[in-house]
Structure formats: structure tokens, C-alpha cells
Amino acid sequence: xxxxxxxxxxxxxxxxxxxxxxxxxxxxxxxxxxxxxxxxxxxxxxxxxxxxxxxxxxxxxxxxxxxxxxxxxxxxxxxxxxxxxxxxxxxxxxxxxxxxxxxxxxxxxxxxxxxxxxxxxxxxxxxxxxxxxxxxxxxxxxxxxxxxxxxxxxxxxxxxxxxxxxxxxxxxxxxxxxxxxxxxxxxxxxxxxxxxxxxxxxxxxxxxxxxxxxxxxxxxxxxxxxxxxxxxxxxxxxxxxxxxxxxxxxxxxxxxxxxxxxxxxxxxxxxxxxxxxxxxxxxxxxxxxxxxxxxxxxxxxxxxxxxxxxxxxxxxxxxxxxx
Amino acid sequence: xxxxxxxxxxxxxxxxxxxxxxxxxxxxxxxxxxxxxxxxxxxxxxxxxxxxxxxxxxxxxxxxxxxxxxxxxxxxxxxxxxxxxxxxxxxxxxxxxxxxxxxxxxxxxxxxxxxxxxxxxxxxxxxxxxxxxxxxxxxxxxxxxxxxxxxxxxxxxxxxxxxxxxxxxxxxxxxxxxxxxxxxxxxxxxxxxxxxxxxxxxxxxxxxxxxxxxxxxxxxxxxxxxxxxxxxxxxxxxxxxxxxxxxxxxxxxxxxxxxxxxxxxxxxxxxxxx
Numbered sequence: 001x002x003x004x005x006x007x008x009x010x011x012x013x014x015x016x017x018x019x020x021x022x023x024x025x026x027x028x029x030x031x032x033x034x035x036x037x038x039x040x041x042x043x044x045x046x047x048x049x050x051x052x053x054x055x056x057x058x059x060x061x062x063x064x065x066x067x068x069x070x071x072x073x074x075x076x077x078x079x080x081x082x083x084x085x086x087x088x089x090x091x092x093x094x095x096x097x098x099x100x101x102x103x104x105x106x107x108x109x110x111x112x113x114x115x116x117x118x119x120x121x122x123x124x125x126x127x128x129x130x131x132x133x134x135x136x137x138x139x140x141x142x143x144x145x146x147x148x149x150x151x152x153x154x155x156x157x158x159x160x161x162x163x164x165x166x167x168x169x170x171x172x173x174x175x176x177x178x179x180x181x182x183x184x185x186x187x188x189x190x191x192x193x194x195x196x197x198x199x200x201x202x203x204x205x206x207x208x209x210x211x212x213x214x215x216x217x218x219x220x221x222x223x224x225x226x227x228x229x230x231x232x233x234x235x236x237x238x239x240x241x242x243x244x245x246x247x248x249x250x251x252x253x254x255x256x257x258x259x260x261x262x263x264x265x266x267x268x269x270x271x272x273x274x275x276x277x278x279x280x281x282x283x284x285x286x287x288x289x290x291x292x293x294x295x296x297x298x299x300x301x302x303x304x305x306x307x308x309x310x311x312x313x314x315x316x317x318x319x320x321x322x323x
Numbered sequence: 324x325x326x327x328x329x330x331x332x333x334x335x336x337x338x339x340x341x342x343x344x345x346x347x348x349x350x351x352x353x354x355x356x357x358x359x360x361x362x363x364x365x366x367x368x369x370x371x372x373x374x375x376x377x378x379x380x381x382x383x384x385x386x387x388x389x390x391x392x393x394x395x396x397x398x399x400x401x402x403x404x405x406x407x408x409x410x411x412x413x414x415x416x417x418x419x420x421x422x423x424x425x426x427x428x429x430x431x432x433x434x435x436x437x438x439x440x441x442x443x444x445x446x447x448x449x450x451x452x453x454x455x456x457x458x459x460x461x462x463x464x465x466x467x468x469x470x471x472x473x474x475x476x477x478x479x480x481x482x483x484x485x486x487x488x489x490x491x492x493x494x495x496x497x498x499x500x501x502x503x504x505x506x507x508x509x510x511x512x513x514x515x516x517x518x519x520x521x522x523x524x525x526x527x528x529x530x531x532x533x534x535x536x537x538x539x540x541x542x543x544x545x546x547x548x549x550x551x552x553x554x555x556x557x558x559x560x561x562x563x564x565x566x567x568x569x570x571x572x573x574x575x576x577x578x579x580x581x582x583x584x585x586x587x588x589x590x591x592x593x594x595x596x597x
Contacts, residue, residue, distance in 0.1 A: 030498035031413035038410040045466045046432045049443025056442050135580050137343050142579040144527040146545040147568040151350045165364045208591040257436035260529040264549050276438040293442045300439035
């Protein structure tokens with residue numbers, strides 16, 4: 001936004017110069033022609049479907065006949081018939097999925113941040129084989145989510161899984177665990193697979209921030225004999241904080257819409273269902289487009305709110321940008 | 324003390340490396356074991372048994388699924404880049420009213436939860452008669468790739484020096500010629516990076532592919548793998564699933580390793596500067 005404000009006076013100045021004004025005007029016209037196709041496509045495939053989803057959330061539409069529906073107001077969200085409450089906001093399964101999603105996001109992003117910092121610090125040190133190591137940690141990130149969910153499903157198999165075998169051999173557990181079916185372990189299992197898959201992303205973003213730090217601070221700290229741990233908390237962490245916050249927000253927004261991993265790892269289980277899993281189940285499996293769209297709309301509002309907050313925070317940083 | 328720190332460091336490196344690699348290693352190993360072999364646990368390969376790989380292509384249209392994925396991802400990359408480069412030129416090089424607001428809107432679209440457009444997109448795809456077809460998936464996946472393509476390319480575009488186009492404009496070139504003759508060649512490295520990212524996003528996409536296709540012949544790889552079932556409803560064909568997983572993951576891993584630096588540059592340009 002700040003650049004729009006900054007650019008506002010400049011056309012006036014250029015018009016005063018006369019010669020450049022027609023060039024400027026033709027360039028601005030060209031700019032609109034160049035972005036028009038992108039804007040039209042995005043309006044068609046993002047704006048319109050979003051608007052329709054919100055509209056459907058106020059109707060009783062059903063998936064097998066999307067053309068025939070009636071406007072029912074807020075009844076998909078909350079309704080009262082004969083003293084009994086119905087609708088999304090009274091459905092315990094919905095609230096359970098909200099809780100699952102928030103818990104999953106908080107726990108997985110926290111673990112990924114800590115591990116990401118550790119991995120980034122390792123990759124920032126110079127040691128033989130660093131290049132190979134950097135390539136190796138990219139492997140989990142490159143594997144399609146569905147594939148990694150299936151791989152872990154197999155490794156976590158209650159009878160033939162290698163994880164149970166390892167833990168049994170090490171004597172850490174007495175009997176095989178049904179990781180993905182047991183309500184006590186299912187969500188932790190999802191977190192673990194997500195940590196495995198997305199820590200590389202976190203580590204790479206943090207590594208990029210680490211590599212931009214000036215080296216002389218560390219030289220000075222070394223000369224003064226400051227303990228490396230102290231250097232990390234007093235110097236490194238404050239300096240990479242802006243990049244860290246951006247990375248955490250990106251990951252959190254991603255985690256809040258989690259679908260593939262949970263759907264494949266634990267199917268439509270109530271114990272692990274995320275908001276997206278819940279919404280799709282209503283929409284497709286139960287054909288309840290109205291209710292499913294209401295859930296979709298709420299997910300959109302939650303994430304949109306976070307994006308607005310993020311961007312408001314980002315604007316402060318942008319205005320500090322000299323460009 | 325110094326020795327201990329070194330040992331600790333290398334143990335940490337080994338742990339991180341092992342944790343990263345082991346699941347894929349185990350998938351490869353399982354894919355070469357079949358029958359009752361599969362249900363005994365082994366940590367090291369014993370012999371190479373290709374029957375799972377034969378089964379994955381004979382018992383289901385997995386070749387078609389791979390072909391579908393390539394078509395969808397290829398088209399999505401081509402369309403995203405074509406639209407993205409022209410838009411990025413306007414966003415990155417020309418100052419006009421509303422530019423920042425539009426860029427912010429596009430960035431916001433890239434953070435949309437997919438499920439938020441699911442029912443509207445379903446209706447749209449049905450209305451165009453694209454349900455259960457590849458063009459339907461291409462259209463839907465564009466929503467995921469186009470916003471970040473524009474965003475990342477704009478960041479790259481901004482970094483090119485100003486003098487480049489000024490010289491061209493002085494010579495009387497039109498903006499279109501400037502984009503085609505001056506910026507397209509300069510943007511090639513950035514286009515490769517964003518193209519790769521878009522390819523990976525589309526290759527891995529699951530929710531749309533699962534919802535907007537019906538028959539196995541029209542599915543892309545992710546739903547095909549997720550919905551693979553065996554001869555009985557109760558036992559999944561794990562060997563076949565692992566073989567399929569290895570087949571579709573190896574090219575992606577190879578690509579990521581080859582283009583490692585480019586991909587990291589794209590990811591950090593998209594996120595750190597975002």
C-alpha cells in the first residue's frame with residue numbers, strides 16, 4: 001500500500017514535464033491490458049466460486065441437483081425447530097474439527113519452528129557433506145503429501161509396521177500400537193508426519209535468513225569469548241525474528257487448511273477430522289452442499305481474518321522498505 | 324570437550340539425515356517385496372522382486388493416471404507462466420493506481436483455503452461440462468498456481484535494473500515488444516523456478532482431483548494412489564501402493580535435487596519477501 005501512496009504524486013509531476021506524459025499514459029494502459037487476463041481468470045476460478053460457496057451456505061442445495069435450491073437464510077449455521085437447535089454451530093462434530101485443526105496447527109507449527117531452527121543452524125555451519133545434507137532434507141518436502149501419508153500409513157501399520165517393530169525391539173513399548181486408529185495417538189501421528197514433511201520448508205526459510213546475517217558480529221562475539229548458546233539467543237534469534245514470523249504465519253495458514261494428510265492417514269475419522277475434512281464430508285459424502293458450504297465459509301472467514309491481520313502487520317514492514 | 328561437541332554435532336546430522344531418508348528408503352524396500360514376504364519386517368533388502376511394479380501397471384490404469392498428471396501439471400505450468408509473466412511485467416515495472424491493492428488481493432488468493440471454493444468450483448466445472456475431465460482439473464489447479472506465480476515473478480521482475488527497458492523505450496519499442504524481446508529472455512531463470520514450483524503443486528494436488536473426477540481413468544496420480552484397493556476390502560495392497568509411490572516420487576525427487584538451488588530461491592522469494 002505504501003508504494004501506491006508514494007506513487008500518487010508522481011504522475012502529476014510527469015504531466016508537468018509534458019513529453020513523458022503520453023509515454024507514461026500508454027504504459028499505464030499497457031499495464032492494465034497485461035494484467036487483465038490474469039484478473040479475469042482469477043475472478044472466474046477464485047472470486048466467482050468463492051461467492052457461490054458463500055451463497056450456497058444460505059441455501060438448502062444438494063450435490064445431486066445443484067440447480068434446484070431455496071434460500072433458507074442462516075438455517076445452515078443455526079436454526080431452531082420446536083425448541084431444538086440445529087445447524088453447523090450446534091454440531092459437536094464441527095466444533096471437534098475446529099479444535100482438531102487449531103490443536104494440530106499450534107502443535108505442529110511449534111515443533112516445526114524449533115526443529116527448523118535446529119536444522120537451519122546445522123546447515124549454516126560448514127562441514128564436509130553440507131551440500132548433500134541440504135539435498136537430503138529436501139526429500140520429505142518433495143514427496144507428494146498423499147504418497148508420504150501412504151508411506152507412513154504402512155510404516156505405522158499396527159501388525160506389520162516397522163515403527164512398532166523398532167519400538168518393540170528397543171523395549172520402548174510392550175505391545176504394538178494402533179497409531180492411526182487409537183484416538184489418543186491419531187492426532188499426534190498426524191502431527192509427526194506433518195513435522196517430517198514440512199520441517200525442511202521451515203529450515204530453508206530460516207537458513208535463507210541466517211545467510212543474510214553479517215559475519216562480523218560473530219567474529220566479535222568469538223573474540224570476546226561469548227558462549228555460542230548466548231550468542232544464539234542474544235544475537236541470532238532477534239536478527240532472524242522477522243523472517244521467522246513470516247515463516248510461522250505461512251506455515252500456520254497452510255496448517256489451518258490441512259486436508260490431504262489427515263484424509264489419507266486416518267480417513268474420515270472423527271478423532272482427527274480437520275475443518276476441511278469436515279466440510280468436504282458434508283459436501284460430497286453427505287451431499288449437503290448448504291451445510292458444507294456453511295463450513296467452507298466459516299473456514300474462509302477464519303483464514304481471511306488471519307490474512308488481514310498478517311497483511312496489516314506486513315504493511316508496517318513494507319513502508320520501512322526503501323524501494 | 325571439543326571432541327564431544329564434534330561427536331554431538333555429527334550425531335545430530337546423522338539423526339536428521341536418517342529421519343529424512345528412512346521413510347522413502349523403507350517404501351523402496353517394501354516395493355521390492357511381495358506376498359507373505361511383505362508381512363515380515365526387514366531393514367535391509369534381500370532380493371529384487373518386481374512383481375509389485377508389474378501389478379501396479381497391469382491391474383489398474385496407473386500409466387493413464389501418470390499421463391493425466393503430466394498433462395494437467397504441464398498445462399497448468401504453461402498457462403500460469405504465460406499469464407504470470409505478462410502480469411508480473413505490469414506489476415513489477417509500471418507504476419499505476421491500485422497496483423499494490425491488486426497485488427495484495429492476488430497474494431490473498433494464494434492463501435485461500437481450497438475447500439472455501441469447493442462447492443462453487445464444483446458448480447462451475449459442471450456448468451462448463453468439465454466434470455470428470457482433465458480440463459476441469461487444469462482450470463481448478465490454476466487457482467492454486469497462478470497467484471504465487473504472479474507474486475514470485477513480480478519480485479524477480481522488480482530486481483532487474485531500470486536501464487534495461489528505458490533504452491528500449493527510447494528506441495521506440497512498445498510495451499509488448501519490451502516484454503517479449505527484453506524481459507522474456509531475462510526472466511527465463513525465474514520462469515524455470517516458478518514453473519517447477521507450479522509443477523510440483525499441481526502434481527501433488529489432491530482435494531480437487533479427488534472431488535472433480537469420478538472414474539479411475541480420469542484420475543491423476545494422488546487420488547489414484549489414495550484410492551488404491553486390493554482384492555478384498557479389508558487388506559490394502561501395500562506392496563503395489565509402495566511401488567506406485569516410488570514410481571511417482573522418483574522423478575520429483577530427481578527434479579528437486581537437480582534444481583535444488585532454483586527451487587530454494589523461488590521458495591524464499593515467495594515467502595521471505597512476502
